[in-house]
Amino acid sequence: MTTRMTGAEFLADTLQGYGVSHVFLVPAVLSRTLYEMEARTSIGRIVAHGEKAAAYMADGYARASGKPGICMAQSVGAANLAAGLRDAYMACSPVIAITGGPYLHSRHKNQYQQIDDFPIFEPLTKYNARVDLPERIPEMIRQAFRVATTGRPGPVHLEFAGHAAEIEATECVFEVVVEERFSHVPAFRVHPEPAAVHAAAEVLANAERPIIVAGGGVRQSDAAAELVALAEKMGIPVATSMNAKDVIDGLHPLSVGVPGLYGRKSANLAVMEADVVFFVGSKTGSQLTSDWRVPAPGARVIHLDIDPEELGRHYSGALCLLGDAKVALGALMEVTDATAERRRSWVERVQRFVADWREGYAAALGSDAVPIRPERLCSELSQHLPSDAIVVSDTGHSGMWTGIYLDLKRGQSFVRCAGSLGWGLPAALGAQLAVPDRPVVMFSGDGGFYYHLAELETAARWGIGATLIVNNNRSLNQERYIFAPAYGGTLHGRHTELWHHRDIDFVAVAESLGATGIRVKKPGDFAAAVEQGIATPGPTVIDVVSDIDAMAPFSEGLTTAS
Template structure:
């Protein structure tokens, strides 16, 4: 068969349903993909294609695929930053000029290995069609094992045609474990499990911090079982938001820099912190201040190199999150302890709720973002996927929206503003029967607004909520501080945008557009958008003077 047919059949057999790309790349393979039933989604930019593949991969657990030709390869690499930081199983395919073009100033091409080196776990050149079978299978292995970081295959030919046009005498081989993450569930040493259980049982103020490894492993139920068995409060990273229902009496909220102060207070007061599937990076620990240096730590991670990276005295358990928690649950006994500690944690949570009640229920016009958060909490269906852009979108949704149903999911940008809209489309492709609602701001919406046309063209019926406050509101505080002590000047020039009606733009592209100026209209607008059976934009005219509070820190 041709390399094109081999690629298409392999993706189908591995369970891939959608691919995302910018032409012109692997043309003949795309023709074959139509023949085997794979949906081909053309985006309006390489970064968008990577973001779509990222969210598709996160919501399905299957590898997401994105493609770009030679001249777009560096743009695609830039888009892989988010799946890399979000530990997402994405496979990127690009084309490159054949060897005789190298080192001769070939038109529109730079050397590809360096742009991809910092955003992939594995990157390989495919120079002959005979290499395709084993390198493609290796890419699947890489993205579904250990830390499930992106992989990259660079096909010979400006559009990869040397590989897709070549002839192979081989069969399609599917290695079933590598069709989805985690491919394997390694377990920790039993003696270390027993010691970790002993430490956890003896702590007087233990707390669980659930990281992205919990959702990647599908260990949500085990986290809740452990918390209930030992009566331990649970804080989450943004990547694990919702792994415990946020109205659960042991839930204290998202911890770190995009957080509720209740979560930060609880973790800072703990005498033992159990990190599950967390990199213990700067965001979840508020620059390693929560917990403080010297606080006893137990850390569970599938990658041994992460154990003790930020807390060097951590007691480490190498293993898949779900498998490790199952082992701990087997050796632990239920306790009725920690009552006073849990009561204190619940007091922090209640104080946080009481403090924010006035703004969560505010009828102010322009609309306060906190009221939008409350409306989303009340509205989101029990199986909804909430997609959040970065910056204020991540802060507001992470700290103020409650996910209260086990069937709800939360996907967040790992750092790139503008990720939200294309990611919502990728998530909807991966979960077509679930409501997908994206929160982005006007700043984020402008990045890839052309993908509304993509949604309309393919009938990808995601709902995008635009928190439209007229600018890059998160920058305002710092920009105005930079002007302190100066007379005159125009700090607004650094962050303000023109007033734009995104509902009208959506309508002009063939999507449903709804503009909301009254907070009491939010619920009906969301209901209309989700029920419309077409791509929709809900443009929320919000208060540009309201900024998210700085995170609480010790």
């Protein structure tokens, strides 16, 4: 049914129809739409302290819920918002960014605050389009949801005419049409070609030492159950990317951990010894493969993915299956025979890798050292996380500590930063708003936490009950990997200027911004702090005093960083 209404009224009704529960923004943009959201819908309007943080919040929301996250900024803040889409693009996260843009009548006339930011969005989005006419708003909004959720998901950008997107105020005859299919990921369940399924089944059946490497597509497809069932039926060990860390129980007898740059030695060894490597829902990028050294040259590769452009991209001669992970793994289950018994010796060898890894790190995982070892933090988290918790990990050392040492149980979730330090805090807030009934626990270093510290006030203002763990080693100590060689192999002189911070009490900072703060100096006190944080209404910062000299292993089992 068509109705005469303003673009603002149309946008509010349409976003509500798509199931959007929150939008994330820095004013002033779409001001009338924000009013109409209050007047006509139940959508929460989360005003952040920075555009980049707003984009990260929308990203965390999208990854936790599988629904597109919406972020907004006026024209003068568009470049900042674009910078915040980098992580969503790399992690294939469905985010819809809306900004104001130049007026048609004022381009190239030195209009106040006017710069053409539109090209900045090109490398950071799947779809980048201008909305210059109000009557095109419905078409472009539907296309934004369609592109964000189909194929390999990712961010899109719409630039509305007017610095604050004033085109929204125009009245037109609109029809609110909600295409429910595009309100979540995956939008389509693409079936692979039967011939490709049978070919993959034959290769897996004949392999002596196969291994599955699960990527983020398994998580987005909700295909964890199918993946584990196939692995158990055929006796195939499972490694996972960081984005798929939660698709198999960390203590499952077939689980070997995360391989690659941020990986466990057990996972790298297992993948290197495999004669067939089955990548499922993975872009096979440099982090997962340790710069394409894992698997070993000569290993047979099967590649299943929803994006035809990624299939076999880094492995010529790969057997390729185009399709949705859940559907394709289900199809493989139907045409494969049980081979687990025949692969007992291979599975036992891989289990030995895992056992040796745990043995080698037993002292660190159980360390009572003060300052606290990050391995012990991850061990405590593994034991004491609620059964339905979502862990949100920042990048750098935080990603390495959690990727290598954190074991998750089925039912728990893991969302990790794809490379933008400081992403963790705002992403955790977005995730918590997306799934308010589940506990969200962030893991970040103090270096990352500083980036968007002001968003603690946002969390307190909205009563967002995320538990925020800060591995506070008073430094950016991962930079030692970089600076030691630069200084000739031994750090000397004024090197600390480049990576040390002051010793800040984040409890005092948290309380000054309206959050709860807990400082932990002894490892035995950490579990109680996490329990208290999860039980406390509103945001809680757990300031953990940790060892500045603790360094996570890098590409363990392949090379040792200096």
